[in-house]
Amino acid sequence: xxxxxxxxxxxxxxxxxxxxxxxxxxxxxxxxxxxxxxxxxx
Numbered sequence: 774x775x776x777x778x779x780x781x782x783x784x785x786x787x788x789x790x791x792x793x794x795x796x797x798x799x800x801x802x803x804x805x806x807x808x809x810x811x812x813x814x815x
Contacts, residue, residue, distance in 0.1 A: 774803070 776784075788796055800808060 788799075791799075797810070800810075
């Protein structure tokens with residue numbers, strides 16, 4: 774997927790008010806099955 778600057782700006786504005794759960798749900802819907810997630814609590 775290639776995004777142009779207008780799409781990136783739109784998503785940035787959308788995600789400003791989104792919850793972490795909404796952002797992860799969007800990423801999974803958009804990029805699955807080619808998505809990996811990780812976290813670290815060091």
